[in-house]
Every structure is written in C-alpha cells, then in structure tokens.
Amino acid sequence: MPVTTAAAAATAPALGPDVDALRRQDPELAEILLAELERQSTGLQLIAAENFTSPAVLTALGSPLANKYAEGYPGARHHGGCEFVDVAERIAVDRAKALFGAEHANVQPHSGSSSVLAAYAALLRPGDTVLAMGLPHGGHLTHGSPANFSGRWFEFVGYGVDAESGLIDYEQILALARAHKPKAVVCGSISYPRHLDYSAFRDIADDVGAYLIADAAHPMGLVAGGAAPSPVPYADVVCATTHKVLRGPRGGMLLCGSDLAERIDRAVFPFTQGGAQMHTIAAKAVAFGEAAAPAFTTYAHKVVANARALAEELTRRGLLITTGGTDTHLLTADTGRFALDARTARGRLAAAGLVLDTCALPHGDVRGLRLGTAAVTTQGMGQEEMTRIAELFAAALHSDAEPGRLRGEVRELVRRFPPYPG
Numbered sequence: 001m002p003v004t005t006a007a008a009a010a011t012a013p014a015l016g017p018d019v020d021a022l023r024r025q026d027p028e029l030a031e032i033l034l035a036e037l038e039r040q041s042t043g044l045q046l047i048a049a050e051n052f053t054s055p056a057v058l059t060a061l062g063s064p065l066a067n068k069y070a071e072g073y074p075g076a077r078h079h080g081g082c083e084f085v086d087v088a089e090r091i092a093v094d095r096a097k098a099l100f101g102a103e104h105a106n107v108q109p110h111s112g113s114s115s116v117l118a119a120y121a122a123l124l125r126p127g128d129t130v131l132a133m134g135l136p137h138g139g140h141l142t143h144g145s146p147a148n149f150s151g152r153w154f155e156f157v158g159y160g161v162d163a164e165s166g167l168i169d170y171e172q173i174l175a176l177a178r179a180h181k182p183k184a185v186v187c188g189s190i191s192y193p194r195h196l197d198y199s200a201f202r203d204i205a206d207d208v209g210a211y212l213i214a215d216a217a218h219p220m221g222l223v224a225g226g227a228a229p230s231p232v233p234y235a236d237v238v239c240a241t242t243h244k245v246l247r248g249p250r251g252g253m254l255l256c257g258s259d260l261a262e263r264i265d266r267a268v269f270p271f272t273q274g275g276a277q278m279h280t281i282a283a284k285a286v287a288f289g290e291a292a293a294p295a296f297t298t299y300a301h302k303v304v305a306n307a308r309a310l311a312e313e314l315t316r317r318g319l320l321i322t323t324g325g326t327d328t329h330l331l332t333a334d335t336g337r338f339a340l341d342a343r344t345a346r347g348r349l350a351a352a353g354l355v356l357d358t359c360a361l362p363h364g365d366v367r368g369l370r371l372g373t374a375a376v377t378t379q380g381m382g383q384e385e386m387t388r389i390a391e392l393f394a395a396a397l398h399s400d401a402e403p404g405r406l407r408g409e410v411r412e413l414v415r416r417f418p419p420y421p422g
C-alpha cells in the first residue's frame with residue numbers, strides 16, 4: 001500500500017526526522033502514524049478533552065528519556081543513572097508549583113484517573129463514603145462508577161444539577177453532605193460547562209469535616225491561563241490531567257499543601273504506580289513552561305471566547321445548549337430542533353469531518369453532544385471560524401445533508417489552520 005497522501009506528507013515534520021527511517025523499517029506502522037496525522041490535520045477536532053501538543057512536547061515524548069527506569073523520587077531512586085531525569089522531574093515539579101501557586105506537586109501520575117486513585121488512596125479507606133457528582137450529571141468514571149475501582153471500593157453518593165437550569169445546586173450538596181457524612185467531597189466533572197464555586201464546596205466540606213478533592217482534569221489549562229478560578233487555594237488535593245486544555249503530554253498530576261505532600265507522594269509511588277515515565281515528565285515540564293508564557297494566557301481566554309461564540313452560533317441554528325452557554329472550553333448540547341438521537345447526530349457529524357463525543361445530559365436519561373474549543377483554538381481559529389463551524393454543524397445534522405460536500409468544506413477550513421504547519 002502506498003504509505004502516504006500528499007496532505008500527510010506536507011505535515012509529516014510533526015512526526016520528526018525519523019519518520020523516514022520508521023517507514024523503511026516498519027511501513028505498516030509508519031502508515032498508521034501518517035494516517036492518524038492526516039486525520040487530525042483534515043477534520044475538525046472538537047472532542048472537549050483533546051488538544052494539539054507543541055512540537056517541543058512531542059520531541060520530549062519521543063526522546064531517549066523513554067528508556068529510563070526511575071522508581072521513587074529525585075534524590076531517592078531505586079535505580080542508578082537517574083542524574084539527568086532527576087533534574088527533569090525537579091524542573092517539572094517546580095514549574096507546576098509556580099504555575100498553580102501550590103505548595104507541593106507530584107507529576108508522576110500516568111493519567112488523570114491514576115491521580116484520582118492516588119488522591120483517594122492518600123485520604124480514604126475502602127468502604128468510606130464519598131460525595132461526588134453523579135455520573136448521569138457529568139461525574140467521571142472515577143467518581144463512583146460501578147465498573148471502576150471507585151464504585152467498587154467506596155460508597156459513593158451522587159449530587160446533581162438542577163433539571164431546569166442545568167446548574168449545580170449547592171444547597172442540595174450541603175443537604176446530602178449533612179445526611180451522609182462523607183469522608184471526602186469531590187468537585188469536578190467531564191461535562192459541566194460552568195465555573196465551579198470552589199469556596200462553596202470548601203464550606204460544604206468543612207461543615208461536615210470532610211476532605212475536599214478537586215478533580216480539575218478539564219479546566220486546569222484554563223486555570224493556568226487565568227481564564228478560570230483556581231481550586232488550589234480551596235481543595236486539600238487537586239487532581240488534574242496534563243493533556244486537555246493544558247496542552248501537555250497525556251498524563252496526570254496532583255497538587256496539595258505541604259501537610260499532605262508525603263501522603264500524596266507515597267500514594268502515587270509505591271502504592272499505585274511503579275516507575276515514573278520520565279519522557280512524559282520531561283514533556284510535562286516543557287508544557288508547564290509553555291503554559292507560563294504570556295501567549296498561553298491569551299490562548300486560554302481565546303478558548304473561552306471561542307466556546308461562547310460557538311454556543312451562541314449553535315443556539316441560533318436550533319441546538320439546545322445546556323445552561324444556555326458556557327464559561328469554559330466545553331459545551332454540551334441537545335440536538336434541539338433536529339430531534340436526532342445523539343449517536344445518529346455524532347455519526348452524521350463524523351461523516352462530515354466534525355469529530356466530537358456524546359455525553360449524558362442532566363434532564364432524564366437523554367444523551368447529548370459534548371464539544372470543546374481547545375484544539376481548534378490551538379490551530380489559530382477565532383470567532384469567524386466558530387460561525388463557520390456552527391454552519392457546517394447544522395448542515396451536517398440535516399436529513400438531506402451531503403456529507404461528501406461538507407467533508408470537503410471542513411477539509412478546506414482546516415487546511416487554512418494546520419495543527420502542525422509544515
């Protein structure tokens with residue numbers, strides 16, 4: 001099979017100079033890498049949890065640090081030869097602390113879920129009661145799904161959002177906290193489009209003597225750019241991913257005060273993980289460095305402005321946006337006047353090259369669509385393009401849509417905003 005298309009070849013620098021060597025050695029896999037690069041470079045990536053990392057982050061990820069075993073922490077490793085990776089991890093920790101104003105950072109969690117597992121391991125015992133957003137309302141798997149360790153090992157009580165407004169009802173959370181006396185309250189969601197009132201969550205946790213765990217996997221990039229309130233001053237432990245709006249490598253991190261530092265570190269290694277992934281930690285350091293630059297503040301605010309514009313333009317075209325808009329990078333929508341079930345809608349959109357997720361919606365058991373603007377904003381798109389995306393979106397949902405023609409128009413739009421300019 002021919003290895004690549006013209007479009008992929010034009011953007012192949014994103015894969016580094018070694019792609020030609022890989023092509024000679026393993027054309028089958030080289031073709032997959034190039035095909036995925038082309039997929040990312042020719043469609044609209046609207047999945048709320050995704051972004052495009054910088055070439056610098058990709059370089060760290062593809063570096064020989066990937067070879068290094070480094071169990072433990074800098075200066076206290078179980079392996080020899082850690083003199084350079086120790087420095088990389090110290091830099092990552094220092095940058096994370098400075099970026100978020102935290103007393104302590106642990107940058108080793110392999111993913112957001114691993115960071116939540118470690119937070120629970122540090123603060124809870126199996127069988128403890130935890131109050132978190134219910135999964136049908138936007139809670140994550142790690143917030144009590146019976147298919148996940150969280151639901152198996154802890155007693156979760158779920159809070160929700162108001163059926164009419166779609167907004168979090170803090171009175172209800174306080175009432176549930178008083179009734180169930182949880183050991184921890186978790187705030188954070190995979191789909192809630194509004195800012196959280198961390199101070200209100202802190203008051204509720206204090207009212208019942210519970211820990212407050214903020215699972216800020218989604219908004220942490222906005223926090224870094226000053227476009228969302230920070231959970232750091234309020235939560236005992238903050239869990240996060242580094243790959244969503246924050247635009248770093250796939251992975252997790254934890255922030256806490258000095259009082260919990262040792263417990264958190266031991267909960268990551270040796271309790272829930274073995275060797276740290278030093279290439280990923282180096283890439284996290286690069287991403288934290290990028291996020292500390294003024295350009296990232298501009299980026300974070302633009303992400304929100306784009307999400308607001310997109311919500312408005314989609315509303316104008318008949319979609320029903322939960323809570324009537326957004327404060328963040330993400331929005332959730334009912335297909336509104338198109339009256340399509342979410343899976344059909346997602347399929348039609350995918351056929352036109354608009355890639356997004358379905359998600360649970362608060363009213364009843366309907367599913368909706370969830371989309372975000374982190375990736376398209378990294379590509380340099382602005383308000384004008386949000387209007388264009390909304391047009392394409394509505395056109396793709398029509399029963400008489402022509403997916404082939406729309407796919408061409410999406411390709412043309414994205415061609416002007418390549419994620420990895422040659």
Ligand SMILES: *Cc1c(COP(=O)(O)O)cnc(C)c1O
Nearest residue numbers: 111112113140189190215217218
């Ligand atoms: C994305 C997310 C996670 C999990 O991240 P993974 O890296 O996929 O494990 C956890 N909690 C919330 C709220 C998230 O949005």
